Amino acid sequence: MTAAEALEQLKKAGLGDGVELFAGPKDAALLVTRERVKQLLRHLRDSRPFSCDLLLMITGTHMTEKRAPDKTTPDGVDVNGGVVKGTTVKGALLREAGFEVIWHLRSVAKHHLLAVKCRLPLADPRVDSVADLWPAADWHERETWDLLGITFTGHPNLRRILLPESWVGHPLRKDYVAPKEFEGINLEVDAPWPTP
């Protein structure tokens, strides 16, 4: 089942509100508003045509703003010989800044793979946890919180999983700056060897 077929099915079942098709150049996904994420995932798991019972992974991406290159017209000369300043037009917005969370679901019985995607604003990256639907989601949500700082509301135990508890920041954010020092350990690349 492709994402387009899944959307057809959802519309037939009256669950198409807030769901649209994310048609990337390669993989398609169901793009859903964050209020509807949990309801949709539960439906995909439980209803017969989908039966996506295996949660493969949950992950996120920090999307930075992307604009087309600015357009600048060169300086010109008017009829009187004076200089006319060229103008700069800011490039069109190609991609808004924010977070994307993606859930990959596989159906063991029906052998298909579906992806569900949700866009979150940069300032408030939070989305419902599905740890009560799939126990597998527990560690994936913890990892996404650890590395990207996306909060999964309702998660029973949202704390770091790969990094130490006292680590500051979320390394997979594009604006992350690696610390110079962590708990007395010098992390600079060209740091001198410690003297005993």
Add this chain to the structure above:
Amino acid sequence: MADPMTAPAKPQIEPAKPQTAPARTLVLPGDPRPPDVHVDVRTQELQINMGPQHPSTHGVLRVAIWVDGEIVTRAEPDIGYLHRCAEKIGESVSCIQYVPYTDRYDYLAAMNNNLGYCLAVEKVAEIDVPEKAQYVRTVAVELNRIGSHLMAVGTYGLDLGAFTPFFYAFREREEILRLLEWICGARLTYNFIRIGGVMRDLPEGFAADTRKFLDLFETRLDEFNDLLTHNHIFVNRTANVGVISPDMAIAYGLTGPNLRGSGLRYDLRREQPYLLYDRFQFDIPVGTGIKGTVGDCWDRYWVRMLEMKESVRIVRQALDQMPATGEIMAKNVRHLAFKSKPGEGYLGIENPRGELGYYLISDGGANSYRSRIRAPSFCNLSILEAILPGTMLADAVAIIGSIDIVLGEVDR
């Protein structure tokens, strides 16, 4: 729940509070004593630390285990000791440069990791791989799968105190490492499968040598079965221990031999054939509970033993069908200035440990914008929290070993 963005982090492991455990009503299977005897024995809950330096955790895994007497009441795996920023590196080096890094995640099945990443890049960048290269890839990954399973079953015996089978498994694995060294020069981290094809063609005489090895290997598998598989002590330690029901396996996202050990016939080589797996004949072994219950440790072990036989069949067929000459690298890959087309894609392959998936986002540059690894060991390990409570402490080793994790992949 407190907001984790602002609230101070909870301590990782709560210190065990000295307390008197409630009267124990747990009765061990096969124990003839009536439960009252146990109720009289009051014990204190004790927290013990298994790992990170422990021979049976197969790397740097720490499991905090709470025991009441000899029975595990709670277990909490603590991971991250081998975290090497795999995904951050994936964003900061080019796709071509990233291939050797993938070797280091599941270092026992490095060929499979190369393959998973290359297939995902090829999917996003729309690269067609020549047929000959696909056969060479199949031979390499299936030999690597045998090597990886040999390591899994060999060290599993070692975990349970059977020392000799380990050496028999390593004798066979050594042969495989020799064959793989012959084709690419490395014994563990191969970097043999490249984006668009493979590094080089199989050397002359490789097919004949491999066939000779496969013939010998099949007889040696029987020897291994006599030594370990049907060994009475080994069966007693593994049958009916750590039973994972099919529903539970799916809920925890188990894949690979662990899922098939629970009786589910699910193999990506069959369900979503990549490479040329639709051209080969092979069976998908599943756990049937011969020695105990479906989904116990012995079943998971036995699935791996049977899978090695199937890999032998696949390698033989691949060597038979392989064209004598042909391109081994796609034409349109400009390795020095490789840029992927913008797009995103997920691709999963059947690693020896389960479904290894790479989710890549490219925005048209040389580097991936995002490269996420769906590591099978990471997902498989999370079931420990659920299956350890209620078992004997000594069985914890048997259960962890039967899940067959590689910590390089868990922590990435």
